[in-house]
Amino acid sequence: MNILIVDDTRLNLEYAKNILIENKIPCHIFLANSGIDALQFLSSKRIDIVILDIVMPEIDGLEVLKKIRKDKKHNNIPVIMFTSLTDKQALKKSFEHGATDFINKPIEPIEFISRIKAAIRMRKYEMHLNETLNTIKDQNEELLSLNKKLQETQFYLVQKEKLVAIGQLAAGVAHEINNPIGYVSSNTETLSKYIDKIKTAIYKYRELLDCLNETDIQSKEIENRVAELYELKKKLHLDFILEDIGSLIDDSFQGLEKITKIVQSLRNFARHDLENDFNQYDLNDIVEESLLLIRNEAKYIIDIYKNMEELPLIFCNRTQLGQVLLNIMMNAVQAIKSQGKEDQGVITISTFSTKNHVVCEIIDNGPGIPKNIIDKIFNPFFTTKEVGAGTGLGLSISYDIVVHKHSGELLVNSELGQGSTFTVKLPIQKISS
Numbered sequence: 001m002n003i004l005i006v007d008d009t010r011l012n013l014e015y016a017k018n019i020l021i022e023n024k025i026p027c028h029i030f031l032a033n034s035g036i037d038a039l040q041f042l043s044s045k046r047i048d049i050v051i052l053d054i055v056m057p058e059i060d061g062l063e064v065l066k067k068i069r070k071d072k073k074h075n076n077i078p079v080i081m082f083t084s085l086t087d088k089q090a091l092k093k094s095f096e097h098g099a100t101d102f103i104n105k106p107i108e109p110i111e112f113i114s115r116i117k118a119a120i121r122m123r124k125y126e127m128h129l130n131e132t133l134n135t136i137k138d139q140n141e142e143l144l145s146l147n148k149k150l151q152e153t154q155f156y157l158v159q160k161e162k163l164v165a166i167g168q169l170a171a172g173v174a175h176e177i178n179n180p181i182g183y184v185s186s187n188t189e190t191l192s193k194y195i196d197k198i199k200t201a202i203y204k205y206r207e208l209l210d211c212l213n214e215t216d217i218q219s220k221e222i223e224n225r226v227a228e229l230y231e232l233k234k235k236l237h238l239d240f241i242l243e244d245i246g247s248l249i250d251d252s253f254q255g256l257e258k259i260t261k262i263v264q265s266l267r268n269f270a271r272h273d274l275e276n277d278f279n280q281y282d283l284n285d286i287v288e289e290s291l292l293l294i295r296n297e298a299k300y301i302i303d304i305y306k307n308m309e310e311l312p313l314i315f316c317n318r319t320q321l322g323q324v325l326l327n328i329m330m331n332a333v334q335a336i337k338s339q340g341k342e343d344q345g346v347i348t349i350s351t352f353s354t355k356n357h358v359v360c361e362i363i364d365n366g367p368g369i370p371k372n373i374i375d376k377i378f379n380p381f382f383t384t385k386e387v388g389a390g391t392g393l394g395l396s397i398s399y400d401i402v403v404h405k406h407s408g409e410l411l412v413n414s415e416l417g418q419g420s421t422f423t424v425k426l427p428i429q430k431i432s433s
Protein backbone atom coordinates (compact mmCIF):
# COMPACT_ATOMS: atom_id res chain seq x y z
CA MET A 1 0.00 0.00 0.00
CA ASN A 2 1.57 3.33 -1.04
CA ILE A 3 0.57 6.34 1.08
CA LEU A 4 1.36 9.87 0.00
CA ILE A 5 1.36 12.56 2.72
CA VAL A 6 1.18 16.14 1.45
CA ASP A 7 1.82 19.10 3.78
CA ASP A 8 3.89 22.29 3.46
CA THR A 9 4.98 21.99 7.11
CA ARG A 10 7.92 19.61 7.38
CA LEU A 11 7.13 18.93 11.04
CA ASN A 12 3.66 17.65 10.19
CA LEU A 13 5.05 15.36 7.51
CA GLU A 14 7.62 13.82 9.83
CA TYR A 15 5.16 13.48 12.68
CA ALA A 16 2.60 11.72 10.49
CA LYS A 17 5.28 9.44 9.06
CA ASN A 18 6.50 8.49 12.55
CA ILE A 19 3.02 7.64 13.76
CA LEU A 20 2.58 5.27 10.79
CA ILE A 21 5.92 3.62 11.44
CA GLU A 22 5.39 3.31 15.19
CA ASN A 23 2.02 1.69 14.65
CA LYS A 24 3.54 -0.73 12.12
CA ILE A 25 1.08 0.19 9.40
CA PRO A 26 2.17 -1.99 6.44
CA CYS A 27 2.83 0.62 3.79
CA HIS A 28 5.36 2.65 1.83
CA ILE A 29 5.33 6.30 2.77
CA PHE A 30 5.98 9.15 0.35
CA LEU A 31 6.24 12.75 1.56
CA ALA A 32 5.46 15.83 -0.53
CA ASN A 33 5.74 19.39 0.81
CA SER A 34 3.82 21.14 -1.93
CA GLY A 35 0.93 20.62 -4.31
CA ILE A 36 3.31 20.47 -7.27
CA ASP A 37 5.39 17.80 -5.55
CA ALA A 38 2.25 15.81 -4.80
CA LEU A 39 1.11 15.86 -8.44
CA GLN A 40 4.55 14.71 -9.54
CA PHE A 41 4.38 11.73 -7.18
CA LEU A 42 0.95 10.89 -8.45
CA SER A 43 2.07 10.89 -12.07
CA SER A 44 5.21 8.81 -11.48
CA LYS A 45 4.15 6.33 -8.76
CA ARG A 46 1.21 4.10 -8.01
CA ILE A 47 -0.37 5.87 -5.01
CA ASP A 48 -3.14 4.14 -3.05
CA ILE A 49 -4.04 6.73 -0.41
CA VAL A 50 -3.41 10.48 -0.23
CA ILE A 51 -3.37 12.55 2.97
CA LEU A 52 -3.72 16.09 1.76
CA ASP A 53 -3.22 19.38 3.56
CA ILE A 54 -5.75 22.01 2.50
CA VAL A 55 -3.85 25.26 2.97
CA MET A 56 -0.62 25.34 0.96
CA PRO A 57 1.07 28.03 -1.11
CA GLU A 58 0.84 27.99 -4.95
CA ILE A 59 -1.39 24.97 -5.56
CA ASP A 60 -3.54 24.35 -2.48
CA GLY A 61 -5.03 21.02 -1.37
CA LEU A 62 -8.41 21.73 -2.98
CA GLU A 63 -6.78 22.23 -6.41
CA VAL A 64 -4.74 19.05 -6.03
CA LEU A 65 -7.92 17.19 -5.05
CA LYS A 66 -9.76 18.47 -8.14
CA LYS A 67 -6.89 17.34 -10.37
CA ILE A 68 -6.86 13.90 -8.73
CA ARG A 69 -10.57 13.46 -9.28
CA LYS A 70 -10.32 14.56 -12.91
CA ASP A 71 -7.62 12.03 -13.66
CA LYS A 72 -9.09 8.64 -14.67
CA LYS A 73 -6.15 6.81 -13.11
CA HIS A 74 -6.70 8.24 -9.64
CA ASN A 75 -10.28 9.32 -9.53
CA ASN A 76 -11.26 6.64 -7.04
CA ILE A 77 -8.32 6.57 -4.58
CA PRO A 78 -9.14 7.63 -1.02
CA VAL A 79 -8.09 11.24 -0.33
CA ILE A 80 -8.07 12.26 3.35
CA MET A 81 -7.93 16.00 4.00
CA PHE A 82 -5.64 17.38 6.69
CA THR A 83 -7.53 20.16 8.36
CA SER A 84 -7.27 22.61 11.21
CA LEU A 85 -10.22 24.16 12.95
CA THR A 86 -9.96 27.31 10.86
CA ASP A 87 -10.27 25.40 7.56
CA LYS A 88 -13.91 24.31 8.01
CA GLN A 89 -15.25 26.18 4.97
CA ALA A 90 -12.49 24.73 2.78
CA LEU A 91 -13.20 21.27 4.21
CA LYS A 92 -16.85 21.55 3.16
CA LYS A 93 -15.70 22.38 -0.38
CA SER A 94 -13.27 19.45 -0.33
CA PHE A 95 -16.13 17.06 0.31
CA GLU A 96 -18.04 18.61 -2.55
CA HIS A 97 -15.08 17.79 -4.77
CA GLY A 98 -14.76 14.19 -3.72
CA ALA A 99 -12.66 14.06 -0.52
CA THR A 100 -13.06 10.75 1.27
CA ASP A 101 -12.46 11.71 4.89
CA PHE A 102 -10.61 14.25 7.07
CA ILE A 103 -8.04 14.25 9.87
CA ASN A 104 -7.80 17.10 12.34
CA LYS A 105 -4.64 19.06 12.94
CA PRO A 106 -2.77 19.07 15.22
CA ILE A 107 -2.52 15.34 14.70
CA GLU A 108 -4.08 13.12 17.32
CA PRO A 109 -2.32 9.67 16.90
CA ILE A 110 -5.35 7.49 17.73
CA GLU A 111 -7.64 9.40 15.37
CA PHE A 112 -4.95 9.49 12.69
CA ILE A 113 -4.31 5.74 12.81
CA SER A 114 -7.95 4.74 12.86
CA ARG A 115 -8.71 6.95 9.84
CA ILE A 116 -5.72 5.58 7.97
CA LYS A 117 -6.74 1.99 8.75
CA ALA A 118 -10.25 2.69 7.50
CA ALA A 119 -8.83 4.17 4.29
CA ILE A 120 -6.56 1.13 3.81
CA ARG A 121 -9.54 -1.20 4.25
CA MET A 122 -11.54 0.80 1.77
CA ARG A 123 -8.71 0.82 -0.74
CA LYS A 124 -8.27 -2.95 -0.38
CA TYR A 125 -11.97 -3.56 -0.97
CA GLU A 126 -11.83 -1.37 -3.98
CA MET A 127 -8.76 -3.10 -5.39
CA HIS A 128 -10.47 -6.43 -4.83
CA LEU A 129 -13.57 -5.12 -6.56
CA ASN A 130 -11.49 -3.93 -9.51
CA GLU A 131 -9.80 -7.30 -9.77
CA THR A 132 -13.18 -9.04 -9.70
CA LEU A 133 -14.49 -6.64 -12.33
CA ASN A 134 -11.50 -7.34 -14.54
CA THR A 135 -11.97 -11.08 -14.14
CA ILE A 136 -15.64 -10.70 -15.07
CA LYS A 137 -14.64 -8.61 -18.08
CA ASP A 138 -12.15 -11.29 -19.18
CA GLN A 139 -14.70 -14.03 -18.64
CA ASN A 140 -17.27 -12.03 -20.56
CA GLU A 141 -14.89 -11.63 -23.47
CA GLU A 142 -14.14 -15.33 -23.34
CA LEU A 143 -17.86 -16.08 -23.33
CA LEU A 144 -18.42 -13.79 -26.30
CA SER A 145 -15.71 -15.51 -28.28
CA LEU A 146 -17.04 -18.94 -27.28
CA ASN A 147 -20.50 -17.86 -28.32
CA LYS A 148 -19.14 -16.76 -31.69
CA LYS A 149 -17.40 -20.10 -32.11
CA LEU A 150 -20.63 -21.87 -31.15
CA GLN A 151 -22.53 -19.94 -33.79
CA GLU A 152 -19.92 -20.81 -36.38
CA THR A 153 -20.11 -24.46 -35.35
CA GLN A 154 -23.88 -24.40 -35.50
CA PHE A 155 -23.75 -22.88 -38.98
CA TYR A 156 -21.28 -25.54 -40.01
CA LEU A 157 -23.48 -28.27 -38.55
CA VAL A 158 -26.55 -26.92 -40.31
CA GLN A 159 -24.66 -26.96 -43.57
CA LYS A 160 -23.38 -30.44 -42.84
CA GLU A 161 -26.84 -31.65 -41.96
CA LYS A 162 -28.18 -30.19 -45.17
CA LEU A 163 -25.51 -31.99 -47.12
CA VAL A 164 -26.34 -35.28 -45.41
CA ALA A 165 -30.02 -34.73 -46.12
CA ILE A 166 -29.25 -33.86 -49.72
CA GLY A 167 -27.12 -36.98 -49.98
CA GLN A 168 -30.00 -39.09 -48.70
CA LEU A 169 -32.40 -37.42 -51.04
CA ALA A 170 -30.16 -37.42 -54.07
CA ALA A 171 -30.85 -41.08 -54.84
CA GLY A 172 -34.56 -40.56 -54.41
CA VAL A 173 -34.55 -37.46 -56.54
CA ALA A 174 -32.60 -39.22 -59.25
CA HIS A 175 -35.27 -41.92 -59.22
CA GLU A 176 -38.04 -39.35 -59.24
CA ILE A 177 -36.51 -37.60 -62.22
CA ASN A 178 -35.96 -40.90 -63.97
CA ASN A 179 -39.65 -41.49 -64.35
CA PRO A 180 -40.52 -38.31 -66.32
CA ILE A 181 -37.27 -38.62 -68.23
CA GLY A 182 -38.38 -42.16 -69.13
CA TYR A 183 -41.63 -41.12 -70.67
CA VAL A 184 -40.28 -37.99 -72.29
CA SER A 185 -37.68 -40.06 -74.14
CA SER A 186 -40.15 -42.82 -75.01
CA ASN A 187 -42.56 -40.17 -76.32
CA THR A 188 -39.79 -38.64 -78.37
CA GLU A 189 -38.94 -42.05 -79.83
CA THR A 190 -42.59 -42.67 -80.75
CA LEU A 191 -42.83 -39.18 -82.24
CA SER A 192 -39.81 -39.84 -84.44
CA LYS A 193 -41.44 -43.09 -85.73
CA TYR A 194 -44.65 -41.17 -86.36
CA ILE A 195 -42.74 -38.58 -88.31
CA ASP A 196 -41.21 -41.31 -90.56
CA LYS A 197 -44.68 -42.58 -91.30
CA ILE A 198 -46.06 -39.12 -91.96
CA LYS A 199 -43.14 -38.51 -94.32
CA THR A 200 -43.90 -41.72 -96.27
CA ALA A 201 -47.53 -40.64 -96.62
CA ILE A 202 -46.59 -37.14 -97.71
CA TYR A 203 -44.27 -38.54 -100.43
CA LYS A 204 -47.19 -40.59 -101.75
CA TYR A 205 -49.48 -37.56 -101.76
CA ARG A 206 -46.79 -35.70 -103.69
CA GLU A 207 -46.60 -38.49 -106.28
CA LEU A 208 -50.37 -38.28 -106.66
CA LEU A 209 -50.17 -34.53 -107.18
CA ASP A 210 -47.43 -34.96 -109.81
CA CYS A 211 -49.54 -37.62 -111.50
CA LEU A 212 -52.61 -35.34 -111.54
CA ASN A 213 -50.46 -32.69 -113.20
CA GLU A 214 -49.75 -34.88 -116.19
CA THR A 215 -52.65 -34.26 -118.57
CA ASP A 216 -52.45 -37.50 -120.61
CA ILE A 217 -52.83 -39.70 -117.58
CA GLN A 218 -55.49 -42.40 -117.57
CA SER A 219 -58.29 -42.04 -115.03
CA LYS A 220 -57.69 -45.67 -114.08
CA GLU A 221 -54.19 -44.73 -113.01
CA ILE A 222 -55.54 -42.00 -110.73
CA GLU A 223 -58.02 -44.38 -109.24
CA ASN A 224 -55.23 -46.82 -108.45
CA ARG A 225 -53.09 -44.20 -106.82
CA VAL A 226 -55.94 -42.86 -104.66
CA ALA A 227 -56.74 -46.42 -103.56
CA GLU A 228 -53.08 -46.90 -102.73
CA LEU A 229 -53.15 -43.75 -100.60
CA TYR A 230 -56.21 -44.88 -98.67
CA GLU A 231 -54.47 -48.21 -98.11
CA LEU A 232 -51.36 -46.46 -96.81
CA LYS A 233 -53.37 -44.17 -94.53
CA LYS A 234 -54.94 -47.24 -92.97
CA LYS A 235 -51.71 -49.15 -92.76
CA LEU A 236 -49.79 -46.29 -91.11
CA HIS A 237 -52.67 -45.45 -88.71
CA LEU A 238 -52.37 -41.86 -89.80
CA ASP A 239 -55.64 -40.77 -88.14
CA PHE A 240 -54.53 -42.17 -84.81
CA ILE A 241 -51.06 -40.65 -85.19
CA LEU A 242 -52.44 -37.20 -85.88
CA GLU A 243 -54.64 -37.45 -82.81
CA ASP A 244 -51.88 -38.86 -80.59
CA ILE A 245 -49.18 -36.35 -81.50
CA GLY A 246 -50.79 -33.56 -79.46
CA SER A 247 -51.09 -35.57 -76.26
CA LEU A 248 -47.55 -36.95 -76.63
CA ILE A 249 -46.20 -33.44 -76.83
CA ASP A 250 -48.35 -32.31 -73.86
CA ASP A 251 -47.15 -35.23 -71.76
CA SER A 252 -43.56 -34.48 -72.61
CA PHE A 253 -43.95 -30.86 -71.63
CA GLN A 254 -45.47 -31.93 -68.32
CA GLY A 255 -42.59 -34.32 -67.71
CA LEU A 256 -40.05 -31.62 -68.46
CA GLU A 257 -41.86 -29.21 -66.14
CA LYS A 258 -41.77 -31.80 -63.36
CA ILE A 259 -38.04 -32.34 -63.82
CA THR A 260 -37.46 -28.60 -63.73
CA LYS A 261 -39.46 -28.31 -60.49
CA ILE A 262 -37.61 -31.14 -58.78
CA VAL A 263 -34.23 -29.74 -59.75
CA GLN A 264 -35.34 -26.27 -58.62
CA SER A 265 -36.49 -27.61 -55.21
CA LEU A 266 -33.20 -29.35 -54.71
CA ARG A 267 -31.31 -26.23 -55.64
CA ASN A 268 -33.39 -24.08 -53.27
CA PHE A 269 -32.84 -26.55 -50.50
CA ALA A 270 -29.09 -26.59 -50.97
CA ARG A 271 -28.63 -22.85 -51.13
CA HIS A 272 -27.50 -21.11 -47.98
CA ASP A 273 -27.15 -17.62 -49.41
CA LEU A 274 -30.91 -17.32 -48.99
CA GLU A 275 -30.57 -17.17 -45.20
CA ASN A 276 -32.19 -13.72 -45.02
CA ASP A 277 -34.50 -14.05 -47.95
CA PHE A 278 -37.86 -13.23 -46.36
CA ASN A 279 -40.79 -12.65 -48.67
CA GLN A 280 -44.49 -13.33 -49.20
CA TYR A 281 -45.05 -17.02 -49.94
CA ASP A 282 -47.84 -19.57 -49.99
CA LEU A 283 -47.12 -22.31 -47.44
CA ASN A 284 -48.89 -24.82 -49.71
CA ASP A 285 -46.22 -24.26 -52.40
CA ILE A 286 -43.50 -24.97 -49.85
CA VAL A 287 -45.33 -28.13 -48.74
CA GLU A 288 -45.59 -29.31 -52.38
CA GLU A 289 -41.91 -28.60 -52.94
CA SER A 290 -40.90 -30.63 -49.88
CA LEU A 291 -43.26 -33.43 -50.91
CA LEU A 292 -41.56 -33.68 -54.29
CA LEU A 293 -38.32 -34.40 -52.50
CA ILE A 294 -39.75 -36.84 -49.96
CA ARG A 295 -42.13 -38.82 -52.16
CA ASN A 296 -39.63 -41.33 -53.36
CA GLU A 297 -38.49 -42.10 -49.80
CA ALA A 298 -42.07 -43.10 -49.05
CA LYS A 299 -42.81 -45.04 -52.23
CA TYR A 300 -44.43 -48.50 -51.88
CA ILE A 301 -44.36 -48.33 -48.05
CA ILE A 302 -46.27 -45.19 -47.17
CA ASP A 303 -49.38 -43.55 -48.60
CA ILE A 304 -49.26 -39.79 -48.47
CA TYR A 305 -52.60 -37.96 -48.26
CA LYS A 306 -52.96 -34.26 -48.76
CA ASN A 307 -55.70 -32.17 -47.29
CA MET A 308 -54.74 -28.66 -48.22
CA GLU A 309 -56.97 -25.62 -47.99
CA GLU A 310 -56.34 -22.34 -49.74
CA LEU A 311 -54.04 -20.19 -47.60
CA PRO A 312 -53.24 -16.50 -47.29
CA LEU A 313 -49.64 -15.59 -48.11
CA ILE A 314 -47.23 -15.35 -45.20
CA PHE A 315 -44.03 -13.40 -44.78
CA CYS A 316 -41.38 -16.07 -44.43
CA ASN A 317 -38.11 -17.59 -45.58
CA ARG A 318 -39.03 -20.22 -48.15
CA THR A 319 -35.77 -22.15 -47.96
CA GLN A 320 -35.84 -22.37 -44.19
CA LEU A 321 -39.49 -23.45 -43.99
CA GLY A 322 -38.81 -26.00 -46.73
CA GLN A 323 -36.10 -27.40 -44.53
CA VAL A 324 -38.47 -27.57 -41.53
CA LEU A 325 -41.17 -29.45 -43.45
CA LEU A 326 -38.62 -31.76 -44.99
CA ASN A 327 -37.13 -32.57 -41.56
CA ILE A 328 -40.55 -33.36 -40.11
CA MET A 329 -41.69 -35.38 -43.14
CA MET A 330 -38.39 -37.26 -43.19
CA ASN A 331 -38.78 -38.08 -39.47
CA ALA A 332 -42.31 -39.37 -40.13
CA VAL A 333 -41.09 -41.58 -42.98
CA GLN A 334 -38.16 -42.86 -40.91
CA ALA A 335 -40.45 -43.52 -37.90
CA ILE A 336 -42.88 -45.57 -40.00
CA LYS A 337 -40.09 -47.47 -41.72
CA SER A 338 -38.42 -48.23 -38.36
CA GLN A 339 -41.43 -50.40 -37.46
CA GLY A 340 -40.73 -52.73 -40.36
CA LYS A 341 -44.45 -53.46 -40.67
CA GLU A 342 -46.04 -55.26 -43.58
CA ASP A 343 -49.09 -53.03 -43.86
CA GLN A 344 -49.01 -49.64 -45.47
CA GLY A 345 -47.99 -46.59 -43.39
CA VAL A 346 -49.92 -43.35 -43.73
CA ILE A 347 -48.80 -39.74 -43.59
CA THR A 348 -51.46 -37.06 -43.81
CA ILE A 349 -50.51 -33.49 -44.51
CA SER A 350 -53.12 -30.85 -43.77
CA THR A 351 -52.93 -27.12 -44.16
CA PHE A 352 -55.49 -24.57 -43.05
CA SER A 353 -55.64 -21.05 -41.70
CA THR A 354 -57.09 -19.49 -38.58
CA LYS A 355 -57.64 -15.80 -37.90
CA ASN A 356 -53.98 -15.07 -37.22
CA HIS A 357 -52.08 -18.15 -38.38
CA VAL A 358 -51.48 -20.57 -41.20
CA VAL A 359 -51.06 -24.09 -39.94
CA CYS A 360 -49.51 -27.24 -41.36
CA GLU A 361 -50.07 -30.57 -39.62
CA ILE A 362 -47.99 -33.61 -40.46
CA ILE A 363 -49.58 -36.72 -39.05
CA ASP A 364 -48.02 -40.17 -39.17
CA ASN A 365 -49.21 -43.57 -37.96
CA GLY A 366 -45.71 -44.55 -36.88
CA PRO A 367 -44.61 -45.88 -33.47
CA GLY A 368 -45.25 -42.63 -31.56
CA ILE A 369 -42.87 -40.99 -29.12
CA PRO A 370 -42.49 -42.29 -25.53
CA LYS A 371 -43.57 -39.81 -22.82
CA ASN A 372 -40.14 -39.81 -21.17
CA ILE A 373 -38.37 -38.47 -24.26
CA ILE A 374 -40.99 -36.18 -25.79
CA ASP A 375 -39.59 -33.17 -23.89
CA LYS A 376 -36.13 -33.84 -25.29
CA ILE A 377 -36.77 -34.25 -29.01
CA PHE A 378 -36.21 -30.55 -29.76
CA ASN A 379 -32.85 -30.54 -27.94
CA PRO A 380 -29.81 -30.30 -30.20
CA PHE A 381 -28.14 -33.69 -30.75
CA PHE A 382 -31.00 -35.68 -29.20
CA THR A 383 -31.59 -38.74 -31.33
CA THR A 384 -32.84 -42.27 -30.85
CA LYS A 385 -31.40 -43.32 -34.16
CA GLU A 386 -28.30 -45.44 -34.48
CA VAL A 387 -24.88 -43.81 -34.36
CA GLY A 388 -24.28 -42.30 -37.76
CA ALA A 389 -27.95 -42.53 -38.78
CA GLY A 390 -29.17 -39.27 -37.26
CA THR A 391 -27.44 -36.14 -36.04
CA GLY A 392 -30.33 -35.23 -33.75
CA LEU A 393 -30.31 -31.75 -35.20
CA GLY A 394 -33.36 -31.90 -37.47
CA LEU A 395 -35.96 -30.83 -34.91
CA SER A 396 -33.74 -28.41 -33.01
CA ILE A 397 -32.96 -26.53 -36.21
CA SER A 398 -36.64 -26.65 -37.18
CA TYR A 399 -37.61 -25.27 -33.76
CA ASP A 400 -35.13 -22.43 -34.14
CA ILE A 401 -36.45 -21.59 -37.60
CA VAL A 402 -40.15 -21.69 -36.68
CA VAL A 403 -40.04 -20.20 -33.20
CA HIS A 404 -37.13 -17.78 -33.29
CA LYS A 405 -36.88 -16.81 -36.94
CA HIS A 406 -40.63 -16.78 -37.76
CA SER A 407 -42.24 -16.09 -34.35
CA GLY A 408 -44.32 -19.20 -34.84
CA GLU A 409 -44.96 -22.40 -32.90
CA LEU A 410 -43.77 -25.95 -33.43
CA LEU A 411 -45.88 -28.43 -31.47
CA VAL A 412 -45.88 -32.17 -31.09
CA ASN A 413 -48.56 -34.53 -29.97
CA SER A 414 -47.94 -38.23 -29.82
CA GLU A 415 -49.61 -41.39 -28.66
CA LEU A 416 -47.41 -44.43 -28.20
CA GLY A 417 -48.34 -47.10 -30.72
CA GLN A 418 -50.69 -44.73 -32.57
CA GLY A 419 -48.44 -42.16 -34.22
CA SER A 420 -47.33 -38.55 -33.99
CA THR A 421 -48.60 -35.16 -35.11
CA PHE A 422 -46.24 -32.27 -35.68
CA THR A 423 -47.89 -28.87 -36.06
CA VAL A 424 -46.19 -25.86 -37.61
CA LYS A 425 -48.06 -22.66 -36.82
CA LEU A 426 -46.95 -19.45 -38.51
CA PRO A 427 -48.28 -15.93 -37.99
CA ILE A 428 -50.01 -14.16 -40.85
CA GLN A 429 -48.53 -10.72 -41.02
CA LYS A 430 -50.28 -7.82 -42.62
CA ILE A 431 -48.76 -6.99 -46.00
CA SER A 432 -47.61 -3.41 -45.61
CA SER A 433 -48.43 -1.50 -48.78
Ligand SMILES: Nc1ncnc2c1ncn2[C@@H]1O[C@H](COP(=O)(O)OP(=O)(O)OP(=O)(O)O)[C@@H](O)[C@H]1O
Pocket residue numbers: 161327331332335364366367368369377378382383384385389390391392393394395396420
Ligand atom coordinates in the same frame (compact mmCIF):
# COMPACT_ATOMS: atom_id res chain seq x y z
N1 LIG B 1 -42.56 -38.66 -36.36
C1 LIG B 1 -41.81 -39.17 -35.37
N2 LIG B 1 -42.15 -40.36 -34.79
C2 LIG B 1 -41.41 -40.90 -33.79
N3 LIG B 1 -40.31 -40.32 -33.27
C3 LIG B 1 -39.92 -39.13 -33.79
C4 LIG B 1 -40.65 -38.51 -34.86
N4 LIG B 1 -40.02 -37.35 -35.15
C5 LIG B 1 -38.97 -37.26 -34.31
N5 LIG B 1 -38.89 -38.32 -33.51
C6 LIG B 1 -37.89 -38.55 -32.44
O1 LIG B 1 -37.19 -37.36 -32.20
C7 LIG B 1 -35.79 -37.56 -32.33
C8 LIG B 1 -35.12 -36.29 -32.79
O2 LIG B 1 -35.48 -35.98 -34.12
P1 LIG B 1 -34.52 -35.09 -34.99
O3 LIG B 1 -35.16 -34.89 -36.31
O4 LIG B 1 -34.15 -33.86 -34.22
O5 LIG B 1 -33.20 -35.94 -35.10
P2 LIG B 1 -32.99 -37.33 -35.89
O6 LIG B 1 -34.12 -37.52 -36.84
O7 LIG B 1 -32.75 -38.38 -34.87
O8 LIG B 1 -31.66 -37.03 -36.68
P3 LIG B 1 -31.51 -36.11 -37.99
O9 LIG B 1 -32.80 -35.37 -38.18
O10 LIG B 1 -30.41 -35.19 -37.66
O11 LIG B 1 -31.22 -37.06 -39.08
C9 LIG B 1 -35.65 -38.72 -33.27
O12 LIG B 1 -34.44 -39.42 -33.09
C10 LIG B 1 -36.85 -39.59 -32.85
O13 LIG B 1 -36.57 -40.33 -31.70
Ligand SMILES: [Mg+2]
Pocket residue numbers: 327330331390394395
Ligand atom coordinates in the same frame (compact mmCIF):
# COMPACT_ATOMS: atom_id res chain seq x y z
MG1 LIG C 1 -34.71 -35.98 -38.19
